[in-house]
Amino acid sequence: MLKNYLKTAWRSIVRNKAFSLINITGLSIGMAASLLVFIVVKYELSYDTFQPNYNRIYRVVTQDKFDKDITYNSGIPVPALAALRNEFPHIQFGALESSYGSQVTVPSGKNEIGNKFIQETGIFFSEPQVFNVLKYEWLAGSPAILKDPNNVALDEKTALKYFNSWQEAMGKTVLLDNLVPLRISGIVKNTPVNSDLPLSVLISYVTLERYGKSYNHFDIWNTTSSNFNIFALLPPGVEMEDVNKGLLQFSKNHYSVLSNTSIKTNSLQPLRDMHFDRRFATFGDHITSKSTLLTLLLIGIFIILMACVNFVNLSTALSVNRSKEVGIRKVLGGNRKQLFGQIMSETSVIVSISIIVSLGFAWLALPYIKHIASIQESLSLFTSQTISMVIGMGILVTLLAGLYPSLVLSKYNPITALKNKMVTAGVRGVSLRRGLVIMQFTISQILIIATAVAISQMNFISKADLGFDKEGVLILNGKSDSVSLSKQTAFKQQLLQIPGVQSVSLNNDAPSSDNLWSTNFAYNHQPDEKFQISLKFTDPDYFKTFGLQLLAGRIQAESDTMREVVINETLVNKLGIRNLNDVIGKTIRIGRNQWYPIVGVIKDFKTSSLREDIKPIVITTRKAFYACTGIRIRTGQLAGTKEAIEKTWDRFYPEYAFSSQFFDENIARFYQQEEQLSLLYKIFAGLAIFISCLGLYGLVSFMAVQKTKEVGIRKVLGASVTSLLQLFSKEFTVLIIISFFISVPVAWYMMHNWLNNFVYRVPLSIWFFVSAIVGSVAIAWITVGYKAIKAALANPVKALRSE
Template structure:
């Protein structure tokens, strides 16, 4: 019996090869999307799960109560480490500070054999032995309790050791960090997995940090550095709630009463770090749980859309197979046997589609991995047991979804009517169902299409929004050393370049990933105010180089240390002044300084953070010791070899460092890399959803054209033109598309409005976007309908009537 089912199924599939190709194409695309989404979701959910005690591990973060969800900061004050260990000895060996460095220079060897490596943000970190009581590492050489105990020791990952020393044994060898201090390799660990929020590859002994120099001091309970974070594994008898009470008591004991009241220390579960957009992590990669559920929902929608295609196309073939059903029933076939027959056909097509989907998904995996920033090794899906299990479930679900309705409809035909060829259209109920399925397909397609248009509008808003400073034709490069006149020597060499309009030394560019945010006092205040100011230490050329607009007062005078302040409009407003000029002459005490310095100027607001955050109070001032960036404004038409001349001058000034540069506009665009990749993903999914929807629409038109052959013949016989018949088919589907747009618009608006909540500066979504999506969908529907409708319009009425 099974053999008979298979043979018959293969014959029918071969006989209707055109419908088979459409079915398999739709199912293949739908299943490939499901496979890739499953792979992506599983990858995201696996972050940090390789640690044995991840369920008991937390990161201590600061929460400014007044700022709500935007008031979370993972950077902790350094003195909190020893205070916690002293006051709560039960966590002494389960608490560690990870002090990760910004971009770091590593030097290997001396003289002619010297090699220099520029390590990315947060790959180099100071670590204490207690860190390994919290997190799981596989040790190849060395010991977790002794390798980082002594100052001047370093543990490397396998890949890092190979990069530094090749195939030689790294143990006992020396590396120099930032041209400051030598570290001896005392251990070797396995490379951290791609799914980690702690991507450290060079682990320096924490006991070396004081000697090396931290960004904040060890007695400052006000300032913090975002790379200095604290992690804790709670012992069995200590609950999260109790530990947070301990943190509150610690804050009250050691901090200024006002600071302790306005900001609390809270525990963030390690399992949440990858999914919490409010706080960043060392990997620089987060994804919201809402986005994961959206991906799952899109996968389900695309699979349903592909199955709807199968249903519509199978229904279109049902009339052709009516006589076959009648003969089978007359010969004794039961409805159950017919059901099994049609399910076997569906199963064969599903298995074929799954095989093709595996191939398509594997070919698309590198591209999808690049878009979604997935560090995949490109291993064949077939080697993964979880993928095989998922495929099995997918095959069963797809077969049931795709085959159930057509099998029930066809197996229910009455044999007498079927043999007489009087099986016409399937009745209003089934007709409405088909129309409903088409509306469902186009609703899904238009939701994704509208999402794509809204994402494009938001990204365009990012690119065109006035940031309050100039970003074009500006090159920035690091200044690793401010001592010994090296900065001045570099400036003198570059001053002779006619293609350079302006130059400025500063701590940061106007908008930067790195920011110095600190507390301040106003005039005669004895306590710090309840909000912080972001600092922009820079020389006097900063305003002209970056095109900032001075609204009142003057620029501060040249100096090596802080002498005067220029503040922004947001600062003026926070101080309570309506006019910028009113702030001139007022005095501020910023950070840990006790010196009151005057405000001498006010600049127009400019964005210091990405557009995810609003503009906050900002102060510009001179502070040569904090300068770490040189910004160069290029003249129009600068020659391509100018960068080479800049590099030569820079290398002469800083021969012990690696030259790197970047264009400011490209750097700022990278702030929205996640959104750009999401936009690319939307475009792909929109294209797939629309294509699959068109296949389904083609199936319905094919069904209508076949079931209404006589009607078309009669209409042509009494004078209907080809355009009349084309319109007859098209109008029905235009109505369905309009209905789908009405349903899709509020759905798309809701989800994209939620997505835009992550941005302080949102693009206005115009009504024309919805109209454009509707027009596009109508055009696509008309193009899809045109082939079958024109074919029906051109049919010979004699042949159409003879078919009856």
């Protein structure tokens, strides 16, 4: 029986080539898109799940609550670690402190500097206790090596980068920032890429205590750095809520005496939430919100549903042509169950072919997935989970796409079917098909609106006035150590001699970045204000180099230490002062330092991404913190000037690797995920429109068959082609208008929430929605037009003979 079903199914597919091709195309594209969405979502949800105690690992984070503001910090004061171990002895704690942009030098052994490697991420000062919480496989050595100073462990890929193999690396010595000698005493297996803890270089924490005393934060409770993270492993049976209650009391005991301007509290953040919580930074390369993943999943589900709708529409449209076949089968003894099995087997064959084709599409598209998601590693299409998903999707699609057509065809009355009078049957079926078309165009219009809003917001971001000039500024990353500081002035003067260089600034940070240094402060000999300021340490040429605009007073004078400060408009406003000139000459105290005069006010500039408010900023001088050089280059001379800058760097700092980025590229990285989401909307909107057009073609085919005699009679009575086109298109226009009124509130809600991620955003204009309805109607008319014109131009004699 099954063999006969399959043979008959194949014959039916071959006989109806156009129908089969459209169905296979729609289903395969829909399944390929859904499969890729599944792979992306599965990858994002897999972050750090390789940890054996994944559900019992937490990070201790900090929250500062001011009168009108809350700040979140993934770090915790360094002395809190010992206090936590003392007050929570039943919990295992381990500390990691990251070091960004450090240089590791591998000596050549021939009185030469050796190979220099810039490690942007992955360098950590680590306690051995970390490995009681986080589990990593050691290929050589053990966590015990981290008890002693000047010991380091590398992961496999880093050891291979520095040496020929990890075995050769063992026992060798490298230099950290040309200052700290480190003996390679251990090798750790590579951390999976889907981790927010990319442990590449692990230096014993006692090394930092020996060489990093200048940071002066090892015993200070009121300094919190996001670089210093504490991880905790809760014993079985211990709940996060109970520990958080204890941490609340812990915070009152240790922080209440430090400040009366804010309430600082510690709490636990589950490891499973780290990758999805934008409030707290991670050591990984990106954070993905769960709402984004949910949106992706919904889009994937919608696309596959639309493909199933197409199958239903086309199958029911074709059912009229198969009515005689069904009637003959029933007269010859075929029962409804057999007919149902026959139609479902045809569906199964088409779905099976579509699955094979969809796997081909997905395989071709997989290498390009990094353009639409923050995934840099090569993903495998054929994994056990993916295969299970494909099988499950195949079964589900077979049921969704085949169930209704099978029920419709199998219940036909044999006498009516043999007379080929099925054209008047199934009124409810027509209503269902109309409902399916409404659903398709509702989804399409939601995606069209989302795409238009996302593109508009990204265009707004690219053209927004950031308060500085981001174009043509090259940023060099260095180190604020004694060696580089002694050469800074001479290096700057030499850079200014390069023909393509317009200006040079020594500073600790660019105007806009994720690296914000915040602290408490007081104004004009008053008590501390109940909000924090962000600090930037720069020379006077900072304003010219980055195009910052002075509104009142003057810029600070050149100095090696803090002497004068410049503040921004936001700080003036938060102080409740209306006239900018009123703050000139007043004083400000940063932290517990002395009072410094305010000499100028600058126009606000965006201190981070457009998702956030502008921070109150204080700009001052302090040469000891200048680890960054900003260089404005003349337009049209970027490449040649950059090459000259690199040669100058190598001459002054041969012991340091040259590391540079253009400022506008750094700004663009702020919005990488939004750009990817915008691209996703474009792709899926295009797929939705394409699949909707196939669905419309199916319904028009059905209508053309249903209205064969009506069209013939109308033509005999003198109806024009235009009026016949209106006959077909009128109904679809009504359906699209109905879908528009359904899609508008959904799209508005979805994009309103997305835009709320940005403090600075485009308004949800009515034109976004108008463009969706106009575009949908135009697409529908074009799709309907071909089939409608074909029906309108048919010979009316043939139509009137049709029975």
